Amino acid sequence: MRNVNYIEGFIGDLVDKHMENFDENKIEDFIDAFLLKMKNARDQKDSIFTKKQLAKTVLSLVVGGAETTTTTIMWAILYFAAKPDIQARVFREINEIVGTDRLPSLQDKLKLVYTEAFIMEILRACNTVLVSLAHTCSVDVTIQGFDIPKGTTLLPDIDSVLSDPKIWGDPEEFRPERFIGEEGNLLQPEEFIPFFTGKRNCVGESLARMELDLFIPALVQRYEFLPPEGTTLDIKDIDGVFGITHKPKPFEIRAIVRKKE
Numbered sequence: 001m002r003n004v005n006y007i008e009g010f011i012g013d014l015v016d017k018h019m020e021n022f023d024e025n026k027i028e029d030f031i032d033a034f035l036l037k038m039k040n041a042r043d044q045k046d047s048i049f050t051k052k053q054l055a056k057t058v059l060s061l062v063v064g065g066a067e068t069t070t071t072t073i074m075w076a077i078l079y080f081a082a083k084p085d086i087q088a089r090v091f092r093e094i095n096e097i098v099g100t101d102r103l104p105s106l107q108d109k110l111k112l113v114y115t116e117a118f119i120m121e122i123l124r125a126c127n128t129v130l131v132s133l134a135h136t137c138s139v140d141v142t143i144q145g146f147d148i149p150k151g152t153t154l155l156p157d158i159d160s161v162l163s164d165p166k167i168w169g170d171p172e173e174f175r176p177e178r179f180i181g182e183e184g185n186l187l188q189p190e191e192f193i194p195f196f197t198g199k200r201n202c203v204g205e206s207l208a209r210m211e212l213d214l215f216i217p218a219l220v221q222r223y224e225f226l227p228p229e230g231t232t233l234d235i236k237d238i239d240g241v242f243g244i245t246h247k248p249k250p251f252e253i254r255a256i257v258r259k260k261e
């Protein structure tokens with residue numbers, strides 16, 4: 001609760017500062033854009049563009065955006081340390097295509113096929129968001145013989161799709177290759193739904209994919225991730241904790257700076 005109060009206070013200050021400096025000819029970010037909508041809708045009764053709504057929306061973006069991507073990056077580091085062959089293959093690809101003199105960019109993404117497949121496999125196997133947000137059924141519907149009345153609250157179980165043996169064959173194996181086609185192209189199976197699906201799927205999906213595509217290659221380009229000295233790491237021994245996200249329990253890792261070749 002203390003943390004929630006802190007974040008709400010922080011966001012409140014941010015909104016107040018934007019209101020003080022608001023200039024409708026200089027819209028620089030989401031809060032400015034929302035304030036402009038508020039201004040244009042000020043005479044409308046029941047407008048959704050209110051200061052309270054703005055603070056709640058920014059809170060959703062901060063909470064939904066920060067915890068999810070950092071958790072995914074934590075899993076990626078853990079898998080690198082536990083799977084040295086896979087880490088070496090990702091590094092080799094980055095070294096060949098990007099080198100070590102500059103950071104990987106979004107333009108490299110199309111060529112970093114194995115790295116991209118690794119990120120997709122992390123999103124599938126680690127299942128950062130196990131259960132989607134609650135949805136309400138807006139009409140009576142029958143799906144595969146199940147009658148779902150209008151007004152029912154549904155909690156879609158993303159994990160049941162991302163770990164279904166009928167879809168993936170060997171879901172318990174960590175295998176980035178499953179996302180690479182016979183011609184070396186990246187596959188996008190429709191069952192790959194870590195951001196869920198439909199009209200209300202994750203609003204931050206593109207941003208999250210961009211962050212992961214920049215951070216994960218940059219980390220492995222600079223560091224080699226290893227288990228603590230004198231130990232081995234079996235991913236099957238790492239438990240996840242189910243909270244806002246599905247997060248690995250605290251773990252220790254060595255990050256060794258790679259020498260330039």
Ligand code: HEM
Nearest residue numbers: 060064065068069129132133195196200201202203204208
């Ligand atoms: C690896 C990263 C992420 C994963 C796996 C993820 C996953 C999800 C999932 C499964 C949902 C529920 C969708 C639904 O119920 O239909 C969701 C909703 C949402 N996500 Fe993400 N997300 C990620 C990153 C982000 C980022 C970076 C942001 C914001 C900048 C964000 C903001 C939101 C918001 C605001 C919602 C609620 C959308 C709504 O109610 O319409 N997420 N996310």
